[in-house]
Amino acid sequence: MATLALLFAALPGLATAVLASNIPTNASESDWRSKITNVVVLIEENRSFDTFAGGLTYNSSIDGLLHHNFCNSLNASDPTEMADICSGPLAADISYDDPNHSISGFNMALFSTYHPDEELVAAAPAWKYQNMRGFVTEQSVTFDTVNKSRAAEVMNYYTAEHIPVFNAMAENFVLFDRWFAAVPGPTNPNRAYITSGTSAGHGYNDDAFNVYGLPQKSVFELLSENNITWTNYQNSTTGPGLGFNPDAAFYEWTASSGANITNIKPLQDFYNDAAAGTLPAFTYINPECCSYQSFHPPSPISLGETFIKGIYEAVRNSPQWNTTLFILSFDESGGFGDHESPPVGVPAGDNLTYTETAQDGLNITFGFDRLGLRVPTLLISPWVGKGLIENKGQNFGGEYTHTSILNFLSELWGLEKLTPRVEYSSTFEHLILDEIRGEDSSPSILPDPVAW
Incomplete structure (x- = not known):
């Protein structure tokens, strides 16, 4: 207990990070679980791996x-x-x-x-x-x-000169080049898979996402059940017709529990909390969509780079940096091209299907048993290697996909695995180093974005 007290005194935000009872009892000082007490997730919008990172x-x-x-x-x-x-x-x-x-x-x-x-x-x-x-x-x-x-x-792609911010992050940490979106479809079904392991049969951005309409258990509810702190910081809009809700606002539980008042906060609070060292155990960030922060067309790439630079620098220069794992990904490929075929025959989140009318006037029915295209994904922390490329998944027999985040959190904090898709998804704890990297090995300031 004395050791924990000293650790909390040294890192003020750690006290709010996670209760000791949530760390598996077999964890030791050399266990990867003892190194990561804060997870930050930022999901950007609508870029495939090839078009965004395929030119690095x-x-x-x-x-x-x-x-x-x-x-x-x-x-x-x-x-x-x-x-x-x-x-x-x-x-x-x-x-x-x-x-x-x-x-x-x-x-x-x-x-x-x-x-x-x-x-x-x-x-x-x-x-x-x-x-x-x-x-x-x-x-x-x-x-x-x-x-x-x-x-x-x-089909066209960016070069390192186009995206100096993302390129610098990738050069300094871990880039996944075989991380697939959860659904070969639009934003909100993918974001539902990211945060709950299923879209509950929703295959397009319908109003249910804007009125706390999804019934399934989310990661936010799961964390609250286990007394693990979380905040959905957001620069989104709320309500039907006003844009995209923050992802925690998809779910019935969020409104009925009051978490929509206590746990969904404006983006500026993220920067303040990061600087103060008071980020919760789980930080989830929604950018604005779709004009200047998210990379979603017609958002300029240069402005999206400005946004992710600010998020990275807030995390990197926070007192909690040495206990943090930062995951940056994109919700889906946005229809942009990629040469790699997505996996098929994968477990769905549930047994629901979705039907829509294609542009030829005929219906198609989808069973959520195929993954979407590859999306650029980074693992950022002083506890991961420098300039590494992670390819095929190594754990649980599955691929890297959006629900890999949920499966990793389950392994990190001993949580329920919400759906078969979560259980299938490869985790990435093997990438956590035995020794923390030196203070000088991670840039505190990234290059400035460029416009062209």
Whole structure:
């Protein structure tokens, strides 16, 4: 107890981080669980791995576009049409066309049809039916254009010079190049999977997300049950028609428990709490969407870089830095291209399905048994290696996907695993080092963003 008292005195925010009873009884000083008492999660918006991070060059093992000739055609349904629209380092600071990222839109992008045979898909390797040739076709249909340069915007990528902030983070910590979105669909179903392990059958951004309408148990409820502190810091809007709710506001429990009053706070409180060393055990951050912080088109990339730079520097210079694991990811790929086929036949969060009408007027039904495209994901902490590339998942037999965060939290704090998808997802505690990195090994200030 004396040791804990000294530790709390040295790190003021640690006292609010997690009750000692939540640390597994077999944890020792060398156990990874004893090193991480604060987890910060920031989920940005709508960028695929290839288009955002596929042009990074600091590590030759990155599975990006420097090693692949990734091309599509205007008409993916015609196998004889030459795939002559190829990815290039030409992505714009502002993407004026927001690609179709509905579930049916992803079907076209991945399968070159709105109506893949789901039984055949589930029985075969992902790459056999997901030819990844329909991104440009979907862009052409959505924006009614045969202008190849305009349609190619869905495929073009950024270089390290375009995204110096993200590149510096990746160079200094761990980049996942095989981390998949939970759903091949839009924002809120993915964010529901991130925070509860299921979307409860929701496949688009319907009003249920804006009126505390989801019935399932969330990570926020789970943490409260276990007396683990949490805050959803947010710069979102609330209510139907006003934009995107902060993710904790998706759930019935959040309103009925009063946590919407006590645990959802304005973004400025995050910066204040980080500086004071009083961040809770679990920090979850919602950016504004979709004009200047989130990377979601038409948000400028340079302004998104300004935002993540500020979040990183607040965490890095907080008194709680030496006990913190910061996870930065993107909720989904936003319809932008990626060459890697997402896994199929994975456990869903529940047994619910979702049906929507595709652009050809016919219905498609989705069972949440396929993952979305790869998204850029970073693991940031003085307890992880420098410049590492993490590829295929190593724990629990599954892939890295958004519910890997929930499974990691379950392992960290001994929590219930909310859904089969959570149980399936690979965790990443093996990346936590035996010894903390030196104070000078992590930059306290990142480069300034650039506009072009």
